[in-house]
Amino acid sequence: MLLDYAKLASNSLKKRKTRTYLTMIGIFIGIAAVVSLIGLGEGLRAAIMGQFGFLGPDVLGVQASGLNFAGPPGTAVVTPLTDDLADKIERIPGVEAAINRYLESGTMEFNDRQVIGFSYSVPEGEDRKVFERMLNLEVAAGRPLKDGDRDKIVVGNDFTLDSMFGKGVRVGDRLLFQGHTFEVVGVLKKKGSFIFDGSLAMNEGILKDLFRKGDDTVNVIGVKVRDVKDVGRVKEDIEDLMRKERDVEKGEEDFEVSSPQQTLETLDSTLFAVQLFVAIIAGISIVVGGIGIMNTMYTAVLERTKEIGIMKAVGAKNSAIFTLFFIESGLLGLLGGAIGVLLGLGLAYGLAFAGRALLHFDLIRAQVSLALILGALAFSFVIGLVAGLVPAWQASRKNPVDALRFVK
Amino acid sequence: MNVDLFGYSLSNLAHRKMRSFLSILSILIGIMSIYALISFGMGLDAYVKGLAEEAGIDKLFVQAKGIGAPGTDENFFLTQDDADFIEKIRGTDQVAPLYMKAGEIAWKDEKKYRFAMGFDLENEGLVMETFAVDVAAGRQLRKGEADAVVLGYNYQFPLKIFKRKIAAGDTIELNGKELKVVGFYSEVGNPSDDANIYLPKEGFEELYPASKEKYGWMIVRAEKGTSADDLADRITERLRKHKGQEEGKEDFFVQTFEDALATFNAILGVLKGILIIIAFISVVVASVNIMNTMYTAVVERTKEIGIMKAVGAQNHTILLVFIFEAGFLGLAGGVLGVLFGWMVAAAGGGIAAAAGFALLKPVFPWYLTFGCIAFAFIIGALSGIFPAKQAAALKPVDSLRYE
Numbered sequence: 001m002l003l004d005y006a007k008l009a010s011n012s013l014k015k016r017k018t019r020t021y022l023t024m025i026g027i028f029i030g031i032a033a034v035v036s037l038i039g040l041g042e043g044l045r046a047a048i049m050g051q052f053g054f055l056g057p058d059v060l061g062v063q064a065s066g067l068n069f070a071g072p073p074g075t076a077v078v079t080p081l082t083d084d085l086a087d088k089i090e091r092i093p094g095v096e097a098a099i100n101r102y103l104e105s106g107t108m109e110f111n112d113r114q115v116i117g118f119s120y121s122v123p124e125g126e127d128r129k130v131f132e133r134m135l136n137l138e139v140a141a142g143r144p145l146k147d148g149d150r151d152k153i154v155v156g157n158d159f160t161l162d163s164m165f166g167k168g169v170r171v172g173d174r175l176l177f178q179g180h181t182f183e184v185v186g187v188l189k190k191k192g193s194f195i196f197d198g199s200l201a202m203n204e205g206i207l208k209d210l211f212r213k214g215d216d217t218v219n220v221i222g223v224k225v226r227d228v229k230d231v232g233r234v235k236e237d238i239e240d241l242m243r244k245e246r247d248v249e250k251g252e253e254d255f256e257v258s259s260p261q262q263t264l265e266t267l268d269s270t271l272f273a274v275q276l277f278v279a280i281i282a283g284i285s286i287v288v289g290g291i292g293i294m295n296t297m298y299t300a301v302l303e304r305t306k307e308i309g310i311m312k313a314v315g316a317k318n319s320a321i322f323t324l325f326f327i328e329s330g331l332l333g334l335l336g337g338a339i340g341v342l343l344g345l346g347l348a349y350g351l352a353f354a355g356r357a358l359l360h361f362d363l364i365r366a367q368v369s370l371a372l373i374l375g376a377l378a379f380s381f382v383i384g385l386v387a388g389l390v391p392a393w394q395a396s397r398k399n400p401v402d403a404l405r406f407v408k
Numbered sequence: 409m410n411v412d413l414f415g416y417s418l419s420n421l422a423h424r425k426m427r428s429f430l431s432i433l434s435i436l437i438g439i440m441s442i443y444a445l446i447s448f449g450m451g452l453d454a455y456v457k458g459l460a461e462e463a464g465i466d467k468l469f470v471q472a473k474g475i476g477a478p479g480t481d482e483n484f485f486l487t488q489d490d491a492d493f494i495e496k497i498r499g500t501d502q503v504a505p506l507y508m509k510a511g512e513i514a515w516k517d518e519k520k521y522r523f524a525m526g527f528d529l530e531n532e533g534l535v536m537e538t539f540a541v542d543v544a545a546g547r548q549l550r551k552g553e554a555d556a557v558v559l560g561y562n563y564q565f566p567l568k569i570f571k572r573k574i575a576a577g578d579t580i581e582l583n584g585k586e587l588k589v590v591g592f593y594s595e596v597g598n599p600s601d602d603a604n605i606y607l608p609k610e611g612f613e614e615l616y617p618a619s620k621e622k623y624g625w626m627i628v629r630a631e632k633g634t635s636a637d638d639l640a641d642r643i644t645e646r647l648r649k650h651k652g653q654e655e656g657k658e659d660f661f662v663q664t665f666e667d668a669l670a671t672f673n674a675i676l677g678v679l680k681g682i683l684i685i686i687a688f689i690s691v692v693v694a695s696v697n698i699m700n701t702m703y704t705a706v707v708e709r710t711k712e713i714g715i716m717k718a719v720g721a722q723n724h725t726i727l728l729v730f731i732f733e734a735g736f737l738g739l740a741g742g743v744l745g746v747l748f749g750w751m752v753a754a755a756g757g758g759i760a761a762a763a764g765f766a767l768l769k770p771v772f773p774w775y776l777t778f779g780c781i782a783f784a785f786i787i788g789a790l791s792g793i794f795p796a797k798q799a800a801a802l803k804p805v806d807s808l809r810y811e
Contacts, residue, residue, distance in 0.1 A: 022700040026693045033689050066510040066521050071476020078512040078521065078583055105475045105483045107659065114657040116473050116484070178483070211483075252519050254512065281683060284441050285690035288434040292697040295430040299704045 002327075009328035012300065023296040024336040027380055030286035031340025032347060035368065035376050037282050039348035041275035042372070043365035049268060050192045055260035058228045059134055060235055062089070062221040062242065065254045072103050072118060074219025079254050081218045085245060089223060092237045094230040097130040099123050101220045102204065104211045106178035110165040119153070119177060121204040134224050137201070142171035142186030150206050153182040157190035158197040175200075180210060231259065289336065290383040297329045297391035308395055309403030318396040325392035326385060333384015337377045344368070344376070417732040420705070431694075431701045432741040435784055438691035439745025443780045444753040445687050447770035449680040451757070455597065455767045456676070460669055462540045466501075466632075467665040468640050470494065470647070471625040473658070477523075479508030479624025484659055488621040493650050494643055499634035504531035504538075505623040507612045511605050514581040515570045522560075522569075524582065524605040526612025531627075538627050538665075539596070546576030546591025554611040557587040561595040562602040562764060569603050582607075583615050597767035636664040694741070695791040702734050702795035713799055714807030723800040730796030731789050738788015742781040749780070 013020045062085070066077030074080065089098035102121040107114050123131050124147045131137075132144065137154075145154055159169040169175060173184045177200065191197055225234050238257050248254055301308070308321055348366035355364035421428040470490075474481030491505045504527060511524030527535050529551035536542060541561075549558050557580065562568040564575070574580065578589045582605065596602050613620045630639045640662045648658050706713075713726055753770040760768035 018703055019700055022696050022703070026696045026700075029689055029693050029696070033686065037686070065512070065519075067477070067480070067523065070510065070523075071480040075476055075482070076480040076510040078510055105481050107657070109657070116475065116659075118475060252514075252517070254519070278683075278686065281441060281445075282686050282689065284437055284687065285693045288437050288690045288693040288697065291430050291434040291437075292693065292700060295427055295434075295697060295701060298426050298430070 005323050005327045006331065008324055009331050012304070012328060013331065016300070019296055019299070020332065023292050023332055024339065026289035026292035027286065027333055027336025027383070028289075028340035028343060030282070030289045031337050031376050031380050032343035033282040033285060034279055035341055035344025035372060036347035036351065036366075037278055038275065038372055039344065039366045039368035040352060040364070041271075041278065042369065043348075043352060043367035044363060045268070045271045045275065046367055047192075047363040047365050048271065049264060055134070057259065057261050058225045058231060060223040060225065060231065060238065060257055060259050062223060062238060062255060062257050063219075065256055068256075072105070072219070073101075074103065074217075075105075079246070081221060081255065082216050083218045084216070085242070086218070086221050088241060088245065089221060089238055092234060092241065094226055094234045094237075096224045096226040097127055099127050099131055099134075099222045099224075100204070100218045101222050102207050102212060103219045104178075104207060106211075107176070108200070109176035110159075110169055110173065111167040113165045115164060117199055119200045119202055119207065121207045122154075122201050123204050130224055131222070134222060135196075136191070138189045139186040140189040142184070144186055145201065145203055147203075149185070149203050151180070151182050152185045153177070153200045153202045154186040154188060155184055155200045156188050156197040158194070159184075159200070160187055164198070177202075178211070235259070286379070286383060290333070290387045293329055293332050293384055293387035294391065296332065297325060297388045298394075300328070301325060301391045301395040304395075305398065305403050305406040308398050309400050309406065312398070312400035313404060321398075322392045322396035325395045326388050329388020329392065330381050330385040333387070334377065334381040336384070337380025340380065341373050341376050345373075414732060417729060417736055420709075420733060421736060424705070427701055427704070428737060431698050431737045432744065434694040434697045435691070435738055435741025435788065436745040436748065438687070438694045439742050439780055439784050440749040440752060441687040441690060442684060443746050443749030443776070444756065444770070445680075445683050446776060446780075447749070447753045447772055448756070448768060449676075449684070450773065450776065451769045451771045452676060452680075452767065454771055455769065456669055456673060459540055460665065463538050463665055465664075465666060466630045466636055467534075467538055468628040468630065468636050468643070469625055469663045469665070469668060470628060470643060470660060471663065472623075472660050477508070477624075479506075479619075480510065482622075485622035485624065486626060486660060487623070490647065490651070490660075491623070491626055493647060494626065494628060497639075497643055497646050499631050499639045499642060501629040501631040502531065502534050503629075504528070504534045504627040506535070506625055506627065507607075507609070507616070507619060508624040509612075509616050509619060511615075512583050513605060514584075515574055515578075516572050518570050520569060520603075522603045522605055523600075524607060524612065524615070526607045526609050526616075528609040534627055534629055539593070539601075541593040541596060544592050544594040546589070548591060549606065549608045551608060552610050553590075553608050554614050555587055556590045556608070556611065557582060558591045558593060558606040559589055560593055560602040560604040560606075562599065563589075564592050568599075568764060585615060587611070595766055597765070597769075599764035602764060636666065640664050640667075691787060695738075695787045698734055698737050698788055698791040699795060701737070702730060702792050703798070705733065706730065706795045706799040709799075710802060710807045710810040713802050714804050714810065717802070717804035718808060726802075727796045727800040730799050731792045734792020734796070735785050735789035738791070739781065739785040741788070742784025745784060746777050746780050750777075 062081065063073055064077035064079055064081050070076040083100050086098040086100045089095060103118050105116065105118040108117050122128060122145050137144065139154065140157065145152060155169055158164055162168050169184055171184055171187060175182055175184055182202065223238065225231050235257050242255050243250065243253065246254060311321065345368055348368055352364050352366035355361060470486060471478050472484040472486050474484030486505065491503050494500055495503045507526035509524050510521055513520050513522055529549055532548065544561060545564060549556055559574065564573055566573045574589055576589055576591055579586050580589055593606065630636050644662045647660065648655065653659065716726065750772060757768060757770045
């Protein structure tokens with residue numbers, strides 16, 4: 001039954017080819033724009049999230065409050081953390097390890113070129129294994145740092161690229177950091193994060209000796225919780241301890257305990273808002289396309305007034321006439337949507353490819369999910385149906401006698 | 409003659425009210441979004457241009473390299489010696505070194521973290537000119553006044569930064585030290601700068617003793633007759649030699665005010681471009697709608713066209729009739745689109761200003777309004793060309809016979 005309606009509808013669409021094509025162009029331009037923009041946005045979002053998403057849900061970070069967006073953690077703060085806190089935090093039940101983390105910015109020199117970057121500390125002793133697991137540090141070449149290494153460093157994967165110093169750094173090379181000579185003993189696997197891939201690691205001892213003499217401040221304290229289920233409770237315990245240690249009241253904390261997951265969620269919602277804004281502006285064109293469908297359907301109803309009269313005269317019910325036009329309109333939307341999705345897919349992946357090739361910007365990626373495709377199809381079908389509602393209703397209410405008498 | 413054609417087109421459109429209305433609606437939506445987006449974009453341009461004019465083209469920034477905001481990286485900074493050296497370079501009129509650090513500001517049981525800036529009041533004029541602010545309430549800081557502070561514009565209002573507003577004469581705590589608020593600077597237009605905390609050099613050094621004479625950046629004014637670009641090159645070269653650094657390995661960089669704005673402008677331009685192109689898609693769709701409407705109109709009026717031709721209408725007359733009709737659809741959509749776009753942009757600007765983004769202020773120059781309307785008319789007329797050509801090419805005999 002419904003199939004018959006669909007057949008009738010597609011026949012009348014075929015009869016008015018130019019108009020059908022033009023109406024569909026209206027819809028598919030909009031759908032293609034939305035699909036490709038959302039697809040590119042999703043890809044970019046996934047790529048950006050990948051930059052930070054390497055820390056597990058069982059890791060907490062303790063930082064002094066400040067302008068945390070203004071630089072690496074622990075740099076733009078007012079009252080820095082001190083290095084005695086980690087041991088106290090470690091005594092909280094459920095904490096596997098609390099690790100002082102030191103970051104030091106400086107000039108990195110290799111191949112007679114200079115780059116500004118930073119180094120981070122790797123703890124010595126038992127904490128080393130926990131730390132390596134926490135940050136998922138694995139070497140792609142050479143070896144990881146070990147206790148007793150002094151003027152040795154492990155570098156991020158970007159150091160092997162010619163783009164950083166004009167010549168890739170290899171294991172065994174010598175590199176200057178803040179004027180001190182270090183031997184590269186290992187290269188880390190690529191993490192996809194420009195922060196990690198572009199910085200270097202050295203043992204805590206040498207970093208403190210060279211750069212933190214007589215300084216008891218720490219950038220961040222990384223806390224590994226033994227059981228993921230305890231993260232919430234441990235976080236509260238750390239906050240209680242910190243309040244006592246730093247002598248601040250509840251609500252006036254000058255420190256923050258956060259899980260990387262939380263930070264990610266904030267970032268994600270910001271990116272999502274941007275994506276939504278762009279999609280809404282692109283979505284305007286779909287609405288305009290919908291208006292086109294409505295227009296076409298009004299014309300179709302007018303043109304076929306006589307036809308409607310005849311159908312009614314031979315016993316067609318109002319509901320049958322309604323369904324006929326309603327389906328025709330939905331079909332217009334759906335067909336337009338299908339072409340739009342195909343075009344959008346091509347555009348998204350094509351643009352992402354071109355962007356990567358031309359701008360050498362690895363974060364430009366497209367990611368069109370099945371949900372997006374189905375959503376776009378459903379949306380275009382619904383737009384078609386909604387646009388057809390009033391014209392179809394008008395068609396169904398036509399008086400058969402008047403309709404038969406109608407002259408164009 | 410043309411007036412007749414015009415009237416004929418209009419009466420045809422009125423005849424098909426619903427269809428004309430829908431075509432106009434579709435172009436209206438497209439023009440509305442373009443008009444609103446461009447008015448915001450032009451407003452931003454005007455804001456940036458205003459900054460450049462107020463601050464002038466004779467300013468340069470010398471900034472320490474390093475990671476993060478200037479002043480926050482403790483391993484990279486400029487010294488008083490650097491400032492004194494730059495002051496002596498030929499073409500330099502004045503140097504204003506600036507302190508910049510994160511500050512913890514407390515007011516009535518609330519604590520916030522914002523940028524604290526310190527400068528020598530001897531350089532007051534240069535600093536105020538560069539920040540494009542003046543004293544909006546209270547008074548200016550005085551040299552050597554270690555227990556006074558001037559706050560950014562937004563502190564004067566409740567709920568913008570703190571729940572409760574601060575007035576001149578109130579005492580706030582900065583990094584635990586009590587300071588008297590003596591005044592407020594005028595609005596910059598973005599929530600970050602309007603939340604800054606300003607201290608005299610002496611007061612800043614008391615609060616941040618470890619940062620004494622370690623500056624994140626400096627403002628330099630070029631002498632009259634010296635171009636900022638030339639001075640930038642000279643400072644880069646001389647300061648590099650003075651600090652014993654090799655070319656390409658400087659731990660500082662020099663930027664003219666225009667360079668700084670150019671970067672900002674470039675990013676802004678790309679963003680604007682992308683948004684307007686996306687909005688433009690809806691105009692394309694609308695033009696397809698108009699084309700569709702016009703094709704239908706031609707088919708419907710085949711017989712009419714035949715009659716007109718039979719009584720002597722020439723091809724170009726028929727062509728003009730249909731192009732007029734399409735153009736009028738575009739024109740009407742354009743006028744209404746500009747009207748609605750203006751309302752949307754004005755409302756959006758109001759919301760942005762209330763949220764602290766006074767820099768997002770739409771402007772509506774006459775040429776934007778006129779341009780959008782003309783654009784809509786042209787889009788309409790262009791969409792009408794193919795259908796009109798089809799109409800003009802109809803053979804009178806065939807069309808008279810058409811049922």
